[in-house]
Amino acid sequence: MRHISHSQLLSLLDLVAKSQTLIAPKDMGKGHLHLRPVEDSSEIVFEYTRTDLSAKEMVLPHTERIMRFENRSGEITITDLFINKDQVVFGLRPCDAHGIASLDSLFIRQDPVDRHYSKRRDSTTLVGISCPQMWDSCFCTSVGGSPTERKHLDVLLTENEDGYFVDCVTERGEMLFKNIELEEVEQTRMSNVTLNDSVPVPEDNLWPTVFDHPYWQQVGARCLSCKLCTFVCPTCRCFDLRDEPVTSNAETVVHERIRTWDACTSPNYRTIAGGHNSRPQKGQRIRNRFYCKFHYYPVDYGAEGCVGCGRCIDVCPVNIDIVEVLHNVDTLLRQPATEVKEETR
Amino acid sequence: MSNNGSNPMKPFNGRLVKIRDLATEIKLFQIELLEENGRNAFLTYQPGQFAFVSSYGGGEAPFGITSIPEQTNLLEFAVHRHPHGKTTNVLHRLSEGDPIGVRGPLGQAFPMQEIKGKDIVVLGGGIGGAPLRPVINHIIEHREDYGDLTILWGAREPSLLVFTEEYDSWRAAPRTRLHLTVDHRPPEWREGNEGLITTLLEMVSPKADNAVTITCGPPIMIHFVALTLRKLGFALDQMLVTLEGRMHCGIGKCGRCNLGDVFVCTDGPVFYHSQVAEFLESFL
Numbered sequence: 001m002r003h004i005s006h007s008q009l010l011s012l013l014d015l016v017a018k019s020q021t022l023i024a025p026k027d028m029g030k031g032h033l034h035l036r037p038v039e040d041s042s043e044i045v046f047e048y049t050r051t052d053l054s055a056k057e058m059v060l061p062h063t064e065r066i067m068r069f070e071n072r073s074g075e076i077t078i079t080d081l082f083i084n085k086d087q088v089v090f091g092l093r094p095c096d097a098h099g100i101a102s103l104d105s106l107f108i109r110q111d112p113v114d115r116h117y118s119k120r121r122d123s124t125t126l127v128g129i130s131c132p133q134m135w136d137s138c139f140c141t142s143v144g145g146s147p148t149e150r151k152h153l154d155v156l157l158t159e160n161e162d163g164y165f166v167d168c169v170t171e172r173g174e175m176l177f178k179n180i181e182l183e184e185v186e187q188t189r190m191s192n193v194t195l196n197d198s199v200p201v202p203e204d205n206l207w208p209t210v211f212d213h214p215y216w217q218q219v220g221a222r223c224l225s226c227k228l229c230t231f232v233c234p235t236c237r238c239f240d241l242r243d244e245p246v247t248s249n250a251e252t253v254v255h256e257r258i259r260t261w262d263a264c265t266s267p268n269y270r271t272i273a274g275g276h277n278s279r280p281q282k283g284q285r286i287r288n289r290f291y292c293k294f295h296y297y298p299v300d301y302g303a304e305g306c307v308g309c310g311r312c313i314d315v316c317p318v319n320i321d322i323v324e325v326l327h328n329v330d331t332l333l334r335q336p337a338t339e340v341k342e343e344t345r
Numbered sequence: 346m347s348n349n350g351s352n353p354m355k356p357f358n359g360r361l362v363k364i365r366d367l368a369t370e371i372k373l374f375q376i377e378l379l380e381e382n383g384r385n386a387f388l389t390y391q392p393g394q395f396a397f398v399s400s401y402g403g404g405e406a407p408f409g410i411t412s413i414p415e416q417t418n419l420l421e422f423a424v425h426r427h428p429h430g431k432t433t434n435v436l437h438r439l440s441e442g443d444p445i446g447v448r449g450p451l452g453q454a455f456p457m458q459e460i461k462g463k464d465i466v467v468l469g470g471g472i473g474g475a476p477l478r479p480v481i482n483h484i485i486e487h488r489e490d491y492g493d494l495t496i497l498w499g500a501r502e503p504s505l506l507v508f509t510e511e512y513d514s515w516r517a518a519p520r521t522r523l524h525l526t527v528d529h530r531p532p533e534w535r536e537g538n539e540g541l542i543t544t545l546l547e548m549v550s551p552k553a554d555n556a557v558t559i560t561c562g563p564p565i566m567i568h569f570v571a572l573t574l575r576k577l578g579f580a581l582d583q584m585l586v587t588l589e590g591r592m593h594c595g596i597g598k599c600g601r602c603n604l605g606d607v608f609v610c611t612d613g614p615v616f617y618h619s620q621v622a623e624f625l626e627s628f629l
Contacts (some may be wrong), residue, residue, distance in 0.1 A: 067354070067355065076444045080352055106598065107598060112596055114354075211626070237598075238599060239594075240593055241405070241594070242404055243401070243403060262600070264600065269591070272589045273433075274563050275427075278627065278628055292600075292603075
């Protein structure tokens, strides 16, 4: 296994930042840690659990200008707006890379290809850092991941006392290190993480049998429809499109079409033109979110809709806990007549 | 699926050639596509398909295409303005000659080949008539390919009935009957019946043998029409329906129009009721 010292890594990152956009965990103050562009490696935070938002925003930004319409006295010119610089996302956790792989399954591998997503994806190198531990809300190992999972990354770094083991997973990852001499070290076991208890995740094909169970009303009863769970989620991908005016003058009127994150938990998500809403109840909407994770993603795209990052557990103001829901669904599937006790926390 | 410069989210440039009032708050837009790639994409669209109409700057929204390529080179859309509908309000403020974008054609069409030789019963409620007009006109254009055509056409009130100026030509077509109904009939209106479309359906009582029904309207109408059709002996796989879903992309990405694991935009909007019955999640 190759090894890079901490100071070598810093120099490499400084070099990367000169030719590409370097995105890394950055302290935004008041306890907020975000993936943000950095110009110098000194801005990067290396000791952290996970960033507030997942790395999803680097391939599916919360606000993305996708198209520009210029109207010159009735003559329209449409310009596609694409990312124009390569980016290296440094320091994401393996679960976030897993989330991006799930997004790939629908934006790229399902026809037609989403051009804006795929351009961004093609411009992106993912350099992850293994998790030194599983934190309280982590359950990646129950949904096909692990704290040291390499397969959705271009490079996986795993920390040891004096630097990082370097595992170049893809050729794109290898390219980053081509001009740097790395030390070869004897190492078979890179990390020794104590794993959290495993969570029962019912098989995707079992979920339909409990779709109409009153349990979902119970889960929804607490929901505030605040959408936080969907925004922090690495795989929630629903989006909205809207047009925004940009600078205009007498001859030319310019608008841009922007794509923004949307959330299936918002009350009018399913309202159609005549005002009919087929998901008027909170329980129906939160059920949609869980089914999207554990039934629709696997069935429609052959991918995991939940990567076990635990962010939704951490941010939910009313403590709707996906792990608790999975335990309860598992119980319902085994004993359909069970009444799930009302959460009292 | 036709791509515009390989970007399925990019509209084709068009011009609003003509705007016509169809009914209260409903306008018919006739659009000419300005570029070769746009015209090629819409050469062979089918009854039941839809497209996104863009007012550059006012957003885009999906509408059933209400024209057929056999009858016009223009694309026609019936746009119902809703008080809170951002895009439909902007579209209604456009004038003839204004630029407008169209993205499509999208979605699964009515299986016009598969239902050849059958009697066809078309049931349209209000603006729901818009995606059914291509079915009616397609059958009239290819009259020998289909059996009897029975059109049941309803609206809340006469001023909301769409395509009224075409009723005479529909009635004049061979083996074609048009039955109108409105929920509330003003005393001076004598063209049809009073009551819900289900009442009209029971009155007309079409035969289920070798017949297919095609319905579009508000979800509650679709539901009760299906119940009435069952009573009349129609099986679920004799009933076609086109559903509505709020959507932003039309290509299965934005997630908005799902009903369970089905997407209205790509798996539909046309479905047999036998499929709808299998949906995990109800459209109601």
